[in-house]
Amino acid sequence: MQKIGFIGLGNLGFPIAANLLKAGHQLKVYNRTREKAKPLEKLGAILVDSPADAAEKGGIVCTLVSDDAAVREIANEQFLQALGQGGIHVSMSTISPDTANELASGHKQYGVHYVAAPVFARPEAAEAKVGNAVISGDAAPKERIRFLLEDGFAKNIFDVGPKAGSANVLKLIGNFMIASSMELMAESFVLAEKNGLDVKAAYEMLTTTLFTGPVFRNYGAMILNREFVGNPAFKASLGLKDIDLVLETARRSYTPMPMANLVHQRLLTVLSKGRRDADWVALATGAINDAGLK
Amino acid sequence: MQKIGFIGLGNLGFPIAANLLKAGHQLKVYNRTREKAKPLEKLGAILVDSPADAAEKGGIVCTLVSDDAAVREIANEQFLQALGQGGIHVSMSTISPDTANELASGHKQYGVHYVAAPVFARPEAAEAKVGNAVISGDAAPKERIRFLLEDGFAKNIFDVGPKAGSANVLKLIGNFMIASSMELMAESFVLAEKNGLDVKAAYEMLTTTLFTGPVFRNYGAMILNREFVGNPAFKASLGLKDIDLVLETARRSYTPMPMANLVHQRLLTVLSKGRRDADWVALATGAINDAGLK
Numbered sequence: 296m297q298k299i300g301f302i303g304l305g306n307l308g309f310p311i312a313a314n315l316l317k318a319g320h321q322l323k324v325y326n327r328t329r330e331k332a333k334p335l336e337k338l339g340a341i342l343v344d345s346p347a348d349a350a351e352k353g354g355i356v357c358t359l360v361s362d363d364a365a366v367r368e369i370a371n372e373q374f375l376q377a378l379g380q381g382g383i384h385v386s387m388s389t390i391s392p393d394t395a396n397e398l399a400s401g402h403k404q405y406g407v408h409y410v411a412a413p414v415f416a417r418p419e420a421a422e423a424k425v426g427n428a429v430i431s432g433d434a435a436p437k438e439r440i441r442f443l444l445e446d447g448f449a450k451n452i453f454d455v456g457p458k459a460g461s462a463n464v465l466k467l468i469g470n471f472m473i474a475s476s477m478e479l480m481a482e483s484f485v486l487a488e489k490n491g492l493d494v495k496a497a498y499e500m501l502t503t504t505l506f507t508g509p510v511f512r513n514y515g516a517m518i519l520n521r522e523f524v525g526n527p528a529f530k531a532s533l534g535l536k537d538i539d540l541v542l543e544t545a546r547r548s549y550t551p552m553p554m555a556n557l558v559h560q561r562l563l564t565v566l567s568k569g570r571r572d573a574d575w576v577a578l579a580t581g582a583i584n585d586a587g588l589k
Numbered sequence: 590m591q592k593i594g595f596i597g598l599g600n601l602g603f604p605i606a607a608n609l610l611k612a613g614h615q616l617k618v619y620n621r622t623r624e625k626a627k628p629l630e631k632l633g634a635i636l637v638d639s640p641a642d643a644a645e646k647g648g649i650v651c652t653l654v655s656d657d658a659a660v661r662e663i664a665n666e667q668f669l670q671a672l673g674q675g676g677i678h679v680s681m682s683t684i685s686p687d688t689a690n691e692l693a694s695g696h697k698q699y700g701v702h703y704v705a706a707p708v709f710a711r712p713e714a715a716e717a718k719v720g721n722a723v724i725s726g727d728a729a730p731k732e733r734i735r736f737l738l739e740d741g742f743a744k745n746i747f748d749v750g751p752k753a754g755s756a757n758v759l760k761l762i763g764n765f766m767i768a769s770s771m772e773l774m775a776e777s778f779v780l781a782e783k784n785g786l787d788v789k790a791a792y793e794m795l796t797t798t799l800f801t802g803p804v805f806r807n808y809g810a811m812i813l814n815r816e817f818v819g820n821p822a823f824k825a826s827l828g829l830k831d832i833d834l835v836l837e838t839a840r841r842s843y844t845p846m847p848m849a850n851l852v853h854q855r856l857l858t859v860l861s862k863g864r865r866d867a868d869w870v871a872l873a874t875g876a877i878n879d880a881g882l883k
Contacts, residue, residue, distance in 0.1 A: 392784055415798065427798045453794040456787055464786040468777040469799060475848075476800075479769040482846045483762040486835070489842040490686055492758040493750055500747040504709065504721045505763060506770075508801040541780070548783040551879040552776045553851055554769075585845040 300349030300356035308359040310422035318446035350377035359387040380406035392460030399459035408436035413466035421448035431462035474558040481579035527574035534575030535562040594643030594650035602653040604716035612740035644671035653681040674700035686754030693753035702730035707760035715742035725756035768852040775873035821868035828869030829856040
């Protein structure tokens, strides 16, 4: 049992916080919209009124919020002083590697450790604790927070070294690869359909032989069944934000990525059509619509 | 034991023919360059002097050659008459679905069945009989030639229906998906390298969680280790031919495929640099060179 602060109770944050409570940890939780935190009280969570109130001297606080600006706003002077010497900020959001590196060095001035631990999991996988965690930062704090990843959402933990931003680079790559995989499946399935090949048979063959990973299996089924809107597990607007970060990171490091440009355009198109209820797999509608289908 | 004709003893044809001989079948083999067929004599093959000589009335002949033109040249009147009523042409080459459909109806005039059975396997997988076969065509001849796929190279056989070209559409989609996967890994690994993330750690994480299929595992390792040239299992020039067919099929069916255009350009670039000894995974050098690496 450990005392933990948890900030950000969105689609992912909520099930992770709930898991930590169920595992017996004491949680102080903070969410900008207080309503969303309410149901956790039944599990024993203490609701607090500011990010700094979630922190204890030398303790651990997790943040899981929507973007770079939100993390920067939380990790202000007040917050860092509250965490203080030996405290650890476990930053689970998908943010820019550069922001992570900056925050890490800013935290050091207050004696606070910054551990990057972006979440590789859709909400249902996090809830079932079969997600993947990737961590980067200093060795001792990484060791100290492992229990939290295991109790919160992760089946596997991958340590990618001391540089704070490394885990974020890997998270961005992962999401870029997922988005690109959706596009290549979409183009493939459309070509199949327009040439009289049974698309379901093609999906079955490909995802049981060459492309057996969960990305192809799960998103492939969603594309096959045209499950694009309704109750998005990962919104197109969030996907777009992640590919924004990929291109921004590519831009700063002079890395031409034509495929990233393509999926970026696809996500822009989803949002240009006002589909705010779309899952990011709706990027597949680009290839489908271009081909005159549906 | 069956009498079979086998035409085309390239990188894939040779190990498949050898497997059929080892399984106890009688094989008449033909190859344009007779020298390449010679070693099969030791295994009991009978070398013949023309494609038609490989055929027997009502028998089975496999062809596995480099392109549409080569299949058309083989399947001439003389050949079809030699195969005759009830004969089966098992067409294993990666060719255009339209060509397959045309050939199938042309064969019918001679009473010959056309079964499309493109090979999903690199040569070493074919040799080890762990490849995948996809078949399309009429039901009875498909049933009659299953043994040949199992004895020749295939662990799994996927039947995609009666339309001759369907198996070819799936083969093209499969190769397009492989080529695109190489590109997305190349862009990802380059972004990792330029941002200080250990690329090997990224590869391990991604290919043991989200992207577990053999395409990511095997080609990913080749990209990681820069294994682009030397002894290509599948030449860049053949990969280019396959993506040509993808774009041609997309063109005829009005299917815009921007990702296919991208990998096509990548393969053209490999060949523009005169790398005739390059494996098609060398398409990854596009992203690597663009980023100023190596």
